[in-house]
Amino acid sequence: MTSPEPFVLVERPRPHVALVTLNRPERMNSMAFDVMVPLRDVLNELTYDNEVRVVVLTGAGRGFSSGADHKSAGSVPHVTGLTRPTFGLRSMEVLDDVILALRKMHQPVIAAVNGAAIGGGLCLTLAADIRIASADAYFRAAGINNGLTASELGLSYLLPRAIGSSRAFEIMLTGRDVDAEEAERIGLVSRQVPAEQLLDACYDLAERIAGFSRPGTELTKRTLWSGLDAGSLEAHMQAEGLGQLYVRLLTQNFEEAVAARKERRAPRFTDDK
Known part of the structure; x- marks a missing residue:
């Protein structure tokens, strides 16, 4: 029997550039633990790959990441025997580790936002150093829409620093969508490009960065x-x-x-x- 394709893919599209792709398009690359655990491990491995000077992070299919997977959350490692409260704490720790791994990478990380970046998916983009969006991309702080807080995975820390406090308060308290045009205007992304040009734009930027010390x-x-x-x-x-x-x-x-x-x-x- 052929093993299924992994949920996180790593490619080397250009010299010194690693492309990391969240590969669960049928679930809009939602942040199930079956995706996030290997993503954490891939990031921790790539940070010590001295052939890699820049990392590009994107999603397969039509979404970057739709955030929490409410239907199929996957399995959390090392939780056997834990009570529900401690299980919850350990689960959040896994997701926190992904955000921190992105920030701590030796290499600059470019988020190639190819579609929806919702909830935790928005947090993933904010943990990257640079964000480039396709014209199809949109962003949503979704927690408030789900009867929760919009604050998760560093969002209430990172978003105000990216776009200013007033805009961050509005976006997080209303749960509205921010399209690529607005995202560029308010500084949530560096720029937007046509969908078919997204990865090449990121690779070109990565090559420029890789040329420096x-x-x-x-x-x-x-x-x-x-x-x-x-x-x-x-x-x-x-x-x-x-x-x-x-x-x-x-x-x-x-x-x-x-x-x-x-x-x-x-x-x-x-x-x-």
Whole structure:
């Protein structure tokens, strides 16, 4: 008997670029544990794959991810013998780990939002570093529509930082849809592109990022996220300064950039002296 196709696919469409695809299109790539556990494991593996400089995350079929699967949630690992409250806590921990894995990846992550990003699916996009949407994409903070809170998986933390507090309050408290055009206008995504151009647009962006210094991109990602978390400007500026000194003193990439501009050529960055 042929084994079923995995719920998470990993491809290498271009050098130094990994494409991770949620592959349960018949359920709009909902966040069943049978999908989220392998996604967590794939992300934890890719972060240490030094051939990969940028990760692109997308969904198969017509949806990015429709959030919680209310019909077939799948199996949660390591919960045998637990009572219902503790089972719930462990279940949420698995999903939390996916969001944190995206944020902690050494590589920048681009969310190629090809369709619906609902509830937890919206959270997945917000945990990525960059979001590019197809014209068919739309976003919804769905918890409020289901008699729950709209706050889940970091949404009430990440969304205000992405689009501002007033817009985040409105979207989360009304449960309305945000289409790709509005998402671009309010800064929820960097831009929208025609559906057939979505992956190539993400790959082109990934290749540009991959052409820069590895420690430069890794530290830029870290300081951007730490800036969103920072308790004070002064503390954040110190972290920025240390990162800049690290790259400046331990690589020759600055000198290479200066030489390349002088010689009117593309720089050839390396990660060591």
